[in-house]
Amino acid sequence: MSNSRSYGRIQSAPENFISDELIAEINADGLNDTRRNFLRRSFAAAAGVVAASGLATGNANAAADHPGLDGDPAILKLPKHSTSLGNPVAHTPYGMPSRHEANLQRRESPGLTKKRESGVAFTPLQGLFGIITPSGLHFERHHAGWHDIDPASHRLMINGLVANAKVYTVGDLMRLPSVSRMHFIECGANTAMDWGGPAVPSVQYTHGMLSCSEFTGVPLSLLLEDCGIDKSKAKFVLAEGADGASLTRTIPIERALDDVLVAWGMNGEMLRPENGYPIRLVVPGAQGVSWVKWLRRIEVGDAPYATREESTQYIDLMPDGSVRQYTLIQECKSVITTPSGGQILMDKGFYNITGLAWSGRGKITRVDVSVDGGRNWKTARLESPVLSKCLTRFNIDWQWDGKPAILQSRAIDETGYVQPRMQELRAVRGTRSVYHNNAIQSWRVESSGEVFNVQIS
Numbered sequence: 218m219s220n221s222r223s224y225g226r227i228q229s230a231p232e233n234f235i236s237d238e239l240i241a242e243i244n245a246d247g248l249n250d251t252r253r254n255f256l257r258r259s260f261a262a263a264a265g266v267v268a269a270s271g272l273a274t275g276n277a278n279a280a281a282d283h284p285g286l287d288g289d290p291a292i293l294k295l296p297k298h299s300t301s302l303g304n305p306v307a308h309t310p311y312g313m314p315s316r317h318e319a320n321l322q323r324r325e326s327p328g329l330t331k332k333r334e335s336g337v338a339f340t341p342l343q344g345l346f347g348i349i350t351p352s353g354l355h356f357e358r359h360h361a362g363w364h365d366i367d368p369a370s371h372r373l374m375i376n377g378l379v380a381n382a383k384v385y386t387v388g389d390l391m392r393l394p395s396v397s398r399m400h401f402i403e404c405g406a407n408t409a410m411d412w413g414g415p416a417v418p419s420v421q422y423t424h425g426m427l428s429c430s431e432f433t434g435v436p437l438s439l440l441l442e443d444c445g446i447d448k449s450k451a452k453f454v455l456a457e458g459a460d461g462a463s464l465t466r467t468i469p470i471e472r473a474l475d476d477v478l479v480a481w482g483m484n485g486e487m488l489r490p491e492n493g494y495p496i497r498l499v500v501p502g503a504q505g506v507s508w509v510k511w512l513r514r515i516e517v518g519d520a521p522y523a524t525r526e527e528s529t530q531y532i533d534l535m536p537d538g539s540v541r542q543y544t545l546i547q548e549c550k551s552v553i554t555t556p557s558g559g560q561i562l563m564d565k566g567f568y569n570i571t572g573l574a575w576s577g578r579g580k581i582t583r584v585d586v587s588v589d590g591g592r593n594w595k596t597a598r599l600e601s602p603v604l605s606k607c608l609t610r611f612n613i614d615w616q617w618d619g620k621p622a623i624l625q626s627r628a629i630d631e632t633g634y635v636q637p638r639m640q641e642l643r644a645v646r647g648t649r650s651v652y653h654n655n656a657i658q659s660w661r662v663e664s665s666g667e668v669f670n671v672q673i674s
């Protein structure tokens with residue numbers, strides 16, 4: 218970096234500035250326009266308070282803004298940690314994040330139910346680096362809560378159009394040849410709140426039903442072969458979970474025999490209970506609901522099963538009134554995670570615009586970034602690795618001149634598909650959808666430095 222650059226400081230988003238009372242009201246009555254405006258106003262008010270409190274937090278780049286460091290106590294005084302003995306090894310047998318990072322949490326969103334029967338906690342994308350989501354911050358979506366299941370008593374049954382139906386213990390599965398692969402998982406309802414206009418304030422709530430891990434498991438194709446799948450008749454499989462929801466999803470046989478895994482590993486250790494311990498289905502590129510957690514049964518059949526989660530839920534109401542069922546693939550999408558809604562740019566100068574891009578159809582080939590609401594675009598750097606059906610990190614330099622700006626990212630995948638603008642998506646999908654909103658996200662930077670979730674027509 219050249220010395221002529223000044224380094225911009227970013228005040229991070231106040232994560233829990235929306236009161237529990239407001240969330241309760243929204244959950245009781247739903248999210249109408251009045252409430253959406255109210256949310257936006259209370260969000261702005263909360264952001265204002267933080268702005269007034271000034272530079273209290275600072276950051277690692279602060280030194281660059283003080284050419285003569287005289288008088289900065291942070292550099293002149295010998296702190297206690299430099300003059301005393303530290304904690305012993307294995308003080309925390311399972312390591313935890315620094316207490317200074319306590320604000321980085323999974324959080325429930327305003328406007329969505331907070332019931333145990335249907336819960337969502339969102340990943341704080343604004344605070345993460347690279348492409349891997351720390352396991353403790355992986356988003357959670359449960360239809361009937363989660364349990365910490367004893368792996369010793371858990372079983373996986375494979376039945377239906379197979380020569381030999383079989384029951385596997387977790388130990389049986391873990392003896393088989395395994396693979397490890399990095400993939401994103403995105404709930405079909407990610408960005409659902411924003412179909413009707415910008416609704417939620419920060420990237421945690423607009424895009425945080427998205428995580429990415431290295432998963433380890435046995436290919437489902439190997440298990441199906443092991444049971445003697447009847448390839449002439451088999452057209453679909455049904456995957457079923459062991460939770461109270463008995464969550465079930467149909468998966469076409471081509472996918473089941475392709476890259477689907479029965480996984481026990483996540484980021485080098487066993488799955489977390491919230492994410493399906495001891496085993497879950499990994500269906501790369503497919504919407505989250507197909508990634509059945511606490512997997513207990515795979516049935517091989519010759520027709521789609523039309524279960525509750527694929528006939529009344531996870532369907533897309535199209536503009537002509539028809540309903541689109543069995544949407545499997547998460548289309549190409551991207552979002553800028555910094556600067557993003559709720560953050561505040563504390564001064565003019567250099568910023569690294571960074572974000573994530575992904576496609577359920579393969580690799581990301583390009584991400585363009587605009588700082589003027591889509592009139593001009595520049596191609597961002599894709600950081601390695603760029604993997605199929607995996608998050609890709611992009612970065613691009615930006616000098617902020619202190620004037621209002623609208624930041625957008627637009628991803629392109631290896632099929633040539635270009636992430637659509639919101640109005641392009643609405644033209645095809647109408648306005649009554651809940652699921653599968655992969656539109657370009659816009660963040661407006663005000664001259665005050667505050668960043669807001671906006672949509673431009």
Ligand SMILES: Nc1nc2c(c(=O)[nH]1)N[C@H]1C(S)=C(S)[C@@H](COP(=O)(O)O)O[C@H]1N2
Nearest residue numbers: 356357358359360404458464492505506510
């Ligand atoms: N058995 C079971 N599997 C499930 C669910 C569930 O409630 N029960 N939720 C599904 C949905 S809708 C999503 S988006 C993903 C979420 O996975 P995660 O909680 O690990 O993020 O799991 C899917 N698998």
Ligand SMILES: [Mo]
Nearest residue numbers: 404405505506
């Ligand atoms: Mo989901």
